[in-house]
Amino acid sequence: MATVIKNGQLFLGDQIERGDLLIENGVISAIGTNLQADHEINASAKLVSPGLVDMHVHYRDPGQTAKENVQTGSLAAARGGFTTVGAMPNVVPVPNTAELMSKMVKNNQENGQVNILQYGPITVDEQGTELPDYHSLKQAGCFALSNDGKGVQEAQTMYLAMQKAQENDLVIAEHAQDDSLFNFGVINEGTKADEFELRPVTELAETTQIARDLLLAQKTGVHYHICHVSTATSVELVRIAKQKGIHVTCEVTPHHLLLADQDIIANQGQYKMNPPLRSKTDQQALITGLLDGTIDMIATDHAPHTAKDKQGGFAKAAFGITGSETAFSELYTHFVKPGIFTLTQLLSWLTTKPAAAFNLQHAGKIALGQPADLAIFDLAHEEQIKEQDYLSKGKNTPFTGDSVYGQTELTMVAGEIVFQKKGN
Known part of the structure; x- marks a missing residue:
């Protein structure tokens, strides 16, 4: 019909x-x-827009389906206007093998209400130094690699991963986090950490690993994508890297654009995410980075949890915020209506730009035959x-x-x- x-x-x-x-x-x-x-x-x-494209969601399926599953997560995406998403591999078990990857891809196809692209892990079980067989993962349907939720700690491991990813034409999408600098923090280093007497997270946990990885990406030629950049320094590092011809792209989340740590009204788990909400200066740098093209796209980092998971304030709550169902309306209301972004800019960061960065031929545009x-x-x-x-x-x-x-x-x-x- x-x-x-x-x-x-x-x-x-x-x-x-x-x-x-x-x-x-x-x-x-x-x-x-x-x-x-x-x-x-x-x-x-x-x-009437092309279906929005979100390169960063968590569907918790298999293993954590009390939080979300492929059906509910993809329904949420559809309700937010998203028709293509990239699902992270931090599930139980992590899809380290072609067999596990095939099962996830099949589940995505059978139960997903939108187009779901499946990430594979950079390292086995998203930890340590052992690399899975990238070639077999790709043959099984893996479209890119990420340890999202965890940073790759050893530089040599990331160097080898980038070499193998480049050989297999796979993107490395990195959650930049040096654990020794993160140091079990729960909130951005600043006045709110002091006010609530909480363990702080220095921006260096993110920026030092980005600096390391940009040099490795320059050496290997891999397409290096940075998940959820959150600091002014991160934006400046990417800006310099692009000027030097390094193949780097990056994303920013709606919540880091909409909120800063000074907007946290109470010691509540709903404001706890990783990376944490940063300073007003960082927030403005993210907006500027989008407008000048340093930041390529907006991605939600949709991270659903149970109500119990988010109890106990910053000290005990799980990291993460949902985003699929609120992203477009919040961004349109707070950025397009006041004239900070144009509507075409916002739509491009949510459609054409992510599709182009990840070479998605059948997403992100209205065109004949699409x-x-x-x-x-x-x-x-x-x-x-x-x-x-x-x-x-x-x-x-x-x-x-x-x-x-x-x-x-x-x-x-x-x-x-x-x-x-x-x-x-």
């Missing part, structure tokens, strides 16, 4: 134009005006973010209760509706 999306404000890569989209057999077959089909979706006064992976957003009406509306198992976010614009109306994957707001 053919479907036409009528009179939408279409994001076509570098501009927004009013028009129609005709969808046949799961792909976009025409872009224009006055298009007709048996099934019509009225998108008048609505934004899969009809689409999201429709309501930019005109303000709504409150309510916990009962979340589709993720994880409710761990300080953004609950915020009033925002840009809620998702409908999400489509390969022409099939995978989320539709109630009442539409």
Whole structure:
């Protein structure tokens, strides 16, 4: 059955134009005006975007499904307008082998409501110095490598990993963290750590490992991607590396753009994430880094936990914040509406830029012959973010209760509706 999306404000890569989209057999077959089909979706006064692309989510499946699973995580992604995501391998067991990777890929395909790309680990069990067989992991469906949640501690291990990744044309996506400098901290080093009498995290835990890895990436030629950069120094290191021709990309999370440590109102686990919320100076550097092209994309680091996991304040709560269902609306409300970002900039950081960085040929754009992976957003009406509306198992976010614009109306994957707001 053919479907036409009528009179939408279409994001076509570098501009927004009013028009129609005709969808046949799961792909976009025409872009224009006055298009007709048996099934019509009225998108008048609505934004029609390529499905958003999030290169950093945690679905906890297998092994930690009380927190999330592939079905609930991907439903949450769809509710946020995301149609392609990269799922991290910090599950139980870690997919160290082709057999385990194949099982995860199969589960993603059978139970995922969106397109799920599966990361493999840099090191066996995301620890130590032993490297898995990258070639067999790639053959089994692994698209990139990450130990997210943990940094690779030994420089020699990372050097060998980069060499092997380069040989197999795989991206290394690094959680930059020197454990000796992190030193069991729970909150950014600064006045809030002092106020709550909590063990601090120095920015050096992130920046020294980024500096190390950029030199290794320069030597090996690997595509080195930095997860969730959070400090001004990190941004400056990437800026210099790009000027020197090092193949580096990086991402920033919505929460590091929206919040600084000074915004933490109480010693509550909802504000505990890794990297931690940084200073106002760091926050501004992240915004500047996006605007000048140093930072390539926005990625949520969607990290669901049970309510029990997030109890006990900073000292005891697990690190992590959900993001799939709040990212676009929060960013649109706090950055596009005040004129800090343009709408096309925000959309590019959530669609075309991540797709280009990870060489995803069938994601992040509206074009003829492309899969009809689409999201429709309501930019005109303000709504409150309510916990009962979340589709993720994880409710761990300080953004609950915020009033925002840009809620998702409908999400489509390969022409099939995978989320539709109630009442539409």
